[in-house]
Amino acid sequence: MKIDYxxxxxxxxxxxxxxxxxxxxxxxxxxLKSVDPNKFGISLQFLNKRGYNSGDFNIKFSIQSVSxxxxxxxxxxxxxxxxxxxxxxxxxxxxxxxxxxxxxENGIPRNPFINAGALVVCDILIDLLSEPKKDFLxxxxxxxxxxxxxxNKNVARSESEVGYxxxxxxxxxxxxxxxxxxVDKVLDFYFHICSIExxxxxxxxxxxxxxxxxxxxHNKEKILSESKTKRLNALMQSCGFYDESGEFTFTVGxxxxxxxxxxxxAIFPGEFAISVWSPRLNKKGNSILGMKALELFTTISGKSVx
Ligand code: GLN
Numbered sequence: 285m286k287i288d289y290x291x292x293x294x295x296x297x298x299x300x301x302x303x304x305x306x307x308x309x310x311x312x313x314x315x316l317k318s319v320d321p322n323k324f325g326i327s328l329q330f331l332n333k334r335g336y337n338s339g340d341f342n343i344k345f346s347i348q349s350v351s352x353x354x355x356x357x358x359x360x361x362x363x364x365x366x367x368x369x370x371x372x373x374x375x376x377x378x379x380x381x382x383x384x385x386x387x388x389e390n391g392i393p394r395n396p397f398i399n400a401g402a403l404v405v406c407d408i409l410i411d412l413l414s415e416p417k418k419d420f421l422x423x424x425x426x427x428x429x430x431x432x433x434x435x436n437k438n439v440a441r442s443e444s445e446v447g448y449x450x451x452x453x454x455x456x457x458x459x460x461x462x463x464x465x466x467v468d469k470v471l472d473f474y475f476h477i478c479s480i481e482x483x484x485x486x487x488x489x490x491x492x493x494x495x496x497x498x499x500x501x502h503n504k505e506k507i508l509s510e511s512k513t514k515r516l517n518a519l520m521q522s523c524g525f526y527d528e529s530g531e532f533t534f535t536v537g538x539x540x541x542x543x544x545x546x547x548x549x550a551i552f553p554g555e556f557a558i559s560v561w562s563p564r565l566n567k568k569g570n571s572i573l574g575m576k577a578l579e580l581f582t583t584i585s586g587k588s589v590x
Pocket of ligand 1: 347348349350380381399443450478542543544545569
C-alpha cells in the first residue's frame with residue numbers, strides 16, 4: 285500500500301496540538317527565551333526530491349546542538365580517524381554540558397555530540413580552516429543547497445555572555461591539553477556554530493547528505509566517504525540525544541540529533557531526512573513534542589531502521 289505522507293504529517297500535527305504538556309523553552313540562553321513555546325513544525329524530505337511539510341515548518345529557529353553533526357562531518361572528513369584520539373565514540377549517559385565525566389576521563393570527551401566533544405571538534409576545525417566561521421557557514425550552506433543560511437549574531441552573543449559552563453568545559457579541556465587554540469577563540473566559534481538558524485524544511489534538506497552515503501544531493505559533491513557517513517550516523521544513533529539516546533533509539537528508531545532550540549533532525553539511510561521543531565524541552569534538553577512526533581511518524585509509517 286502506498287504511504288500517504290501528507291496525511292501522516294497533518295495527522296501528527298493535529299494530534300499533538302491536543303496534548304497538554306509541560307516543559308519550557310531553553311531559558312539559560314537569554315535570546316532563546318522569547319521564542320513562542322507553542323510553535324510546532326515538521327518537514328520530511330526524500331532523496332527523490334519529494335517533500336512533505338506541516339505546521340510551522342517554514343519558520344527559522346536556532347538549531348543549536350544539531351550543528352554539532354555538521355562540525356563533526358567537516359572535521360572527520362578532513363582529519364580522518366585521528367580525530368578519535370581526542371574524542372570518544374561512547375554514549376555519555378550524562379547531560380550535554382556535564383563536567384564530571386570529563387575530569388574522571390582525563391579530558392577526553394565521551395563523544396562529539398556532548399558540549400565537551402563539540403568544543404574539541406571546534407578546536408580541531410580552527411586548526412584546519414583558514415577562516416573557521418566563514419568556511420563552516422559555507423559548508424553548511426552547501427549541504428543545505430541554500431546560500432541564505434546564516435548565523436544569528438544575537439544568539440551567539442547572548443550565549444557567550446552567560447556561557448560559564450561551556451567556558452568551564454573549555455578550560456578543563458585546555459588544562460588536559462585537549463584544546464590547542466586560545467579558549468576564547470574556541471568558545472566564540474562554538475557559540476557561532478550553535479547559533480545557525482534554519483527552518484524545518486532547510487534542516488531536513490541539509491541532513492539529506494547523511495541519508496545519501498555522504499554525497500550532497502544538491503550538487504552531487506562527495507562530502508564524506510561512505511564509511512565515515514555510516515560512522516557518523518552510528519554516532520547519531522548512539523549519542524544524538526545525550527542521556528536520552530537510548531530512549532530515542534527505543535521509541536523512534538532513527539539516527540538523529542537534537543538541540544536546545546527545540547529542533548530534531550533524523551535520517552533514514554537511502555531514503556529521507558525528517559526534522560521537527562517544538563521549543564518546549566524536557567529535563568534532558570530534548571524537545572518533548574519533537575520526540576513524540578517522530579515516534580508517531582516511525583510507528584505509523586513503519587520507517588525505522590530497525
Ligand atoms: N549552545 C548550547 C550549549 O552549548 C547547545 C546545547 C544543546 O543544544 N544541547 O549549551
